[in-house]
Amino acid sequence: MKEVRNTNQKDIIKQVIMDNKDHLTGDQIYDKVKEHMPSISRATVFRNLKRLVQLGEIGHIEIPDGADCFDYRQHEHYHFKCNDCHRVFDTEIPYDKSLDDLNPKFKVDHHITLFYGTCSDCLEKRKS
Amino acid sequence: MKEVRNTNQKDIIKQVIMDNKDHLTGDQIYDKVKEHMPSISRATVFRNLKRLVQLGEIGHIEIPDGADCFDYRQHEHYHFKCNDCHRVFDTEIPYDKSLDDLNPKFKVDHHITLFYGTCSDCLEKRKS
DNA sequence: GTAACTGCAAACACTTTGCGAAGCA
DNA sequence: TGCTTCGCAAAGTGTTTGCAGTTAC
Numbered sequence: 001m002k003e004v005r006n007t008n009q010k011d012i013i014k015q016v017i018m019d020n021k022d023h024l025t026g027d028q029i030y031d032k033v034k035e036h037m038p039s040i041s042r043a044t045v046f047r048n049l050k051r052l053v054q055l056g057e058i059g060h061i062e063i064p065d066g067a068d069c070f071d072y073r074q075h076e077h078y079h080f081k082c083n084d085c086h087r088v089f090d091t092e093i094p095y096d097k098s099l100d101d102l103n104p105k106f107k108v109d110h111h112i113t114l115f116y117g118t119c120s121d122c123l124e125k126r127k128s
Numbered sequence: 129m130k131e132v133r134n135t136n137q138k139d140i141i142k143q144v145i146m147d148n149k150d151h152l153t154g155d156q157i158y159d160k161v162k163e164h165m166p167s168i169s170r171a172t173v174f175r176n177l178k179r180l181v182q183l184g185e186i187g188h189i190e191i192p193d194g195a196d197c198f199d200y201r202q203h204e205h206y207h208f209k210c211n212d213c214h215r216v217f218d219t220e221i222p223y224d225k226s227l228d229d230l231n232p233k234f235k236v237d238h239h240i241t242l243f244y245g246t247c248s249d250c251l252e253k254r255k256s
Numbered sequence: 257g258t259a260a261c262t263g264c265a266a267a268c269a270c271t272t273t274g275c276g277a278a279g280c281a
Numbered sequence: 282t283g284c285t286t287c288g289c290a291a292a293g294t295g296t297t298t299g300c301a302g303t304t305a306c
Contacts, residue, residue: 115236
């Protein structure tokens with residue numbers, strides 16, 4: 001088992017994610033972390049995000065088009081992505097683990113569902 | 129309305145997708161098309177794939193990690209991606225359009241669901 | 257004829273990697 | 282001390298774009 005060390009940069013990255021209720025991309029996290037530690041490098045952010053996901057300390061949202069997102073939530077849930085502003089939101093739809101067992105051909109580990117459409121903010125903007 | 133022209137390269141790209149029952153990435157399609165037309169450029173392949181998707185002539189599978197795939201079928205369905213060989217397969221699970229209406233906060237257009245796990249081929253290989 | 261399409265190369269967004277230096281246990 | 286992590290720059294992957302020349306209608 002590989003030893004895991006605590007570093008300042010890791011703490012700050014974690015803090016940024018915890019403090020932020022949005023879903024941030026790696027790059028957005030990098031920008032925010034740099035406010036607290038201007039010398040940090042992008043590679044360090046991505047490396048730590050990967051480690052934190054593996055440790056189960058943060059959640060990872062896989063997005064087909066564009067950058068993957070990270071959030072503080074642990075339990076699985078579905079997401080919605082706005083085609084206009086490209087932001088990612090949580091949905092209220094409950095995660096249905098039983099779907100994984102519907103496929104006899106594969107040994108399914110988990111699944112993701114992503115809804116596409118227009119968020120309320122962008123619907124508003126479109127009217128005006 | 130913009131005029132759409134038929135070109136040789138577009139026909140070949142379409143043919144490659146129709147002939148192939150797998151789910152190919154843009155790059156894989158490029159490789160196959162080049163067998164028939166060595167002078168074709170990658171940009172042309174991607175441009176035509178995009179057009180064909182917009183015209184509804186081919187399907188587009190959005191994959192979070194790695195390259196997007198294209199296939200010949202029109203109707204929506206879910207996919208499975210093997211974590212070992214990274215191939216993408218169709219699932220038998222019926223597309224549930226009604227999920228789109230469960231979210232009052234957003235105007236949902238469509239959704240994708242992607243299952244992750246191990247395909248039967250890779251399960252076999254793992255045993256040996 | 258003229259708009260759409262092509263090939264090329266360069267740019268792009270996001271992420272990973274190699275390497276020597278720094279720092280935690 | 283020794284292994285993890287860091288910062289930097291460079292590479293990698295998948296895709297798009299700008300442009301000048303070519304082609305379909």
